[in-house]
Amino acid sequence: MTTEAAAALYEAQHQASMYGKRYAVFNPHGKPVSELPVIYGFNNGGPSCLLSAVLIAQDGTELGNHFCSSEGYMRHDLGILEGVRDDRHETFRAHYPDGYCMDFVGYEYVLTHDGLNAALAANKAKKAEEAKTA
Helix, strand or coil, rough: CCCCCHHHHHHHHHHHHHHCCCCCEEEECCCCHHHHCCEEEEEECCCCCCCCEEEEECEEEEEEEEECCCHHHHHCCCCCCCCHHHHHHHHHHCCCCCCCEEEEEEEHHHHHCCHHHHHHHHHHHHHHHHHCCC
């Protein structure tokens, strides 16, 4: 177990190491980024030190999750930032082989973020359709 001070220091060091990294974009055909589908990472909340980080494609497909001790780690752990988590980007490229861009929505904005909420609505519709055919 670590102390609160040690945890805060480690998170600050992590944030400093990520400083200046942009959100990742995969654009093999050189399309305008505004035309690429979005993969959203977001903080889905949870108990302190066990926050649920989720990835969802614009079309409502779930693409992964991770538990984090702080929202400050989520952009890295979900692969939102350029140059991190190549393993996650293999999944993203399989889903969107013609390109995608990443976005992150912090907990305080989840309920009001139009793009994320459209993706969540698409996910709910997919699950309802799957339930009908099951």
